[in-house]
Amino acid sequence: xxxxxxxxxxxxxxxxxxxxxxxxxxxxxxxxxxxxxxxxxxxxxxxxxxxxxxxxxxxxxxxxxxxxxxxxxxxxxxxxxxxxxxxxxxxxxxx
Numbered sequence: 279x280x281x282x283x284x285x286x287x288x289x290x291x292x293x294x295x296x297x298x299x300x301x302x303x304x305x306x307x308x309x310x311x312x313x314x315x316x317x318x319x320x321x322x323x324x325x326x327x328x329x330x331x332x333x334x335x336x337x338x339x340x341x342x343x344x345x346x347x348x349x350x351x352x353x354x355x356x357x358x359x360x361x362x363x364x365x366x367x368x369x370x371x372x373x
Contacts (some may be wrong), residue, residue: 281366285359292351 279287309317329337334345 281359281362284362285355288355288359289352292355296348296351 304318305316307319307322311317329341334342337345
């Protein structure tokens with residue numbers, strides 16, 4: 279596997295982790311009915327609709343901090359990738 283493939287796989291794993299955490303949260307705040315359907319609380323529907331319609335810059339500071347925490351997770355993977363990429367190129371020859 280190339281280092282580019284490793285980055286792609288690491289980012290895909292991160293995305294799956296984000297989705298899994300989000301779905302666990304969703305199910306924890308909603309209600310699963312006897313027939314298996316899931317009901318989302320109206321207050322959360324309104325909150326998330328509001329957030330979906332907004333640009334990042336218009337989010338509250340708390341909402342932005344949440345997005346920044348997710349961006350930091352991606353950044354750590356990318357920084358590790360870049361470091362491995364530089365190290366894999368070896369020392370400069372001095373030419």
